[in-house]
Amino acid sequence: MTRIKVDAPRIRQQAQQQLDDLAQSGKTAARLSSTHLPTPHQVLMRSGSLRLLKFTPRNSSRLKTPLLICYALVNRPWVLDLSPQRSMIRNLLDEGIPVYLIDWGYPPRCDRYLTLEDYLDDLLDRCVDAVITDSDGDAINLMGVCQGGVLSLCYSMLFPHKVRNLITLVTPADTDSDNFTLSRVARQIDVELATETYGNLPGALLNELFTTLQPMRLGLEKRIAAARQLCADEETVQHYLLMEHWLQDCPDLTGTALKEFIQLFFRENALMRQEGFELAGKRLRVATLTQPLLNIYGQRDQLVPPEASSALKPILDGKDYTEATVDAGHIGVLNGSKALAMLPPLIYNWLQAREPE
Amino acid sequence: MTEQLLNMMRQWLEQLEQQQDGTDPSRYRQTPEPNAKPEGMPPLQANLLHRLTRQSEEFNRFATDLLQQCDEDKTADLQQLLDSFHQHLDQLNLDWVLYSWPLPEQLASALNLLIRQDSPATTGLTQLTELLQQLLGTLEPHLLPSLLLQFRTSLQLMETFEHARAQYLVQLGQINSEALQAFRQQLTNSTIDDLEQLHRRWIQCYEQSYQHRLGQQEYLHAFGALCNAAMALRQDWQQQLEQIYARCGLVTLSQYDELSRQHHELRRRVRNLERLQGTPQNSPPLQPRDPHDAHKG
Secondary structure, eight states: OOEEEEOHHHHHHHHHHHHHHHHHHHHHHHHSOOOOOOOOOEEEEEETTEEEEEEOOSSOOSOSSOEEEEOOSSSOGGGGEEETTEEHHHHHHHTTOOEEEEEOOOOOGGGTTOOHHIIIIIIIHHHHHHHHHHHTSSOEEEEEETHHHHHHHHHHHHOGGGEEEEEEESOOOOTTOTTOHHHHHHTTSOHHHHHHHHSSBOHHHHHHHHHHHSHHIIIIIHHHHHHHHTTSOHHHHHHHHHHHHHHHOOOOBOHHHHHHHIIIIIISOGGGOTTOEEETTEEEOGGGOOSOEEEEEETTOSSSOHHHHHTHHHHTTTSSEEEEEESSOHHHHHHOHHHHHHHHHHHHHHHHTTOOO | OOHHHHHHHHHHHHHHHHHTTTOOGGGOOSSOOOOOOOTTSOHHHHHHHHHHHHHHHHHHHHHHHHHHHOOTTSEEEHHHHHHHHHHHHHHHHHHHHHHHSOOOHHHHHHHHHHSOTTSOHHHHHHHHHHHHHHHHHHHGGGSOHHHHHHHHHHHHHHHHHHHHHHHHHHHHHHHHHHHHHHHHHHHTTOEEOOHHHHHHHHHHHHHHHHHHHHTSHHHHHHHHHHHHHHHHHHHHHHHHHHHHHHHTTOOOHHHHHHHHHHHHHHHHHHHHHHHHHTOGGGSOOSSOSSGGGSOOO
16 A cells, blocks of 8 residues: 655645635735726728727837738637737837737627638728728738638738738648647537537637647646736736636637638648649639748647648748747737737838838 | 327326426536625626636645545555545546536426436436437327437437447546556655645646547547537437427528528629629728727727
């Protein structure tokens, strides 16, 4: 019989501390608000649940070509503007980059028949046209985040004359990579049945799927640390509450577009196919991409592994391709302190070097 | 429905009530009832606090158990500790599976009403399926062929779901066993002096086993089978509801969806026509339609 030593007084003390932290965290959590206060902006356009937001630099713009951010259809884009202290958008503005953001909103059931072609050829294209008109220019810089990166790649191939430079952030390009768990899990789901059952895939269900990828780390570990984090200074607590709010703010995914996305990019790994793929009535091949590409990803990304993003490099060999990595996970690239310090100046310098005279 | 059929159903329900004499059906629960949430607190914080409280309760329960297992030398039997931990983990797995892949609401209500309150959650559905099989056996000669087919399909889907859930629980059980084995190796010859550290070691062991299993086809098939079986069951109940709505003259979701599909078809045609004509209508409005949209947060 194996026996192990137990430091009983210390265990008692820790159990008591856990209770004390809980009592304290309850008081702090009740006092602080988790309401999101965005950087001042203007709504430039609406279409259904979509809103196109315009953010203007506080000082003069140092770039003429505006940056349009195309967020994923999964989760909400305000993670890029969580709080004044944690805002990619605010930091990009501080670099003098005029920023526009697509907020896809909460698609209602009647949008279940929106297709990928609708998203690219209609909604995204309208946004691009609106930004071009508003900025009095002839093209935009496009930055796609995660799934939005895939949409941005496709859009840049569909409408090359409207996109001057392309930036992809934590974008899944190669979904066949061995450690891409989300891709392997997604392939098991009968998406046809899912859309027939739910119409649009419920956001809460998708959240469950993400948790399934690391159940203990995203469950037990997070909650063990939570009580202590909620006893920290107000800024830390505020950040924690806002992140919790964001994590639970999950819009549903339009059924048809999701079905097409999983089929094309997860099951067929379309972006990696040399012969290309059909979308919006055209044959698209990543190798024919004409725009300079800045590909940014997290070294510790568990959701979209680095290999899945960096797979674009060999395809675009010999072209204007730049790669930047951040020592962060998936969300850390979007609003972690390292990324917020590193990426805005990097993006500005990269764009500025490619700005027409 | 004939009077004879109604009478038979009534008799069957009476028999069922007699079988369940003395039980309180409302006490059967698939998932634990949430604790009362603090009044006046925003929902997000209240929800968060609720989860933290449950976590803290578990943390304390584990600490108490650990201390109770200690003898005068301040040592605990490792096997006893791991056994109680194993039981705790299996319960967590079950809670998770029941929460993540719930039954359709109508079926869950039937389960709550008809199944004995002391039945384990995993066997509740089996009992319900058996009861419904009995009902089918009684009603079979009197049902219309279409209704009979529908009934059989629903039962088949329930059985498939139950089987998939059991298979997935087996997979999770195996992950627990592997993780506990790794945990045992880490604990041997060590002193437990930090509960948080102990939890973190466990999380590390578990995630390693889990990620290993997640890379295997067997696990992925079990996971996919459960997701798909749960959706098929839900869809079946939805279709039955649709038929009831249609018979009552109400608009069904399918009809609503069909209108949405036609609306999107029309929208695409308008967009194409606008493009062909090159008219300015396709330009979006450059000013917010609603003055409240000009957000100055």
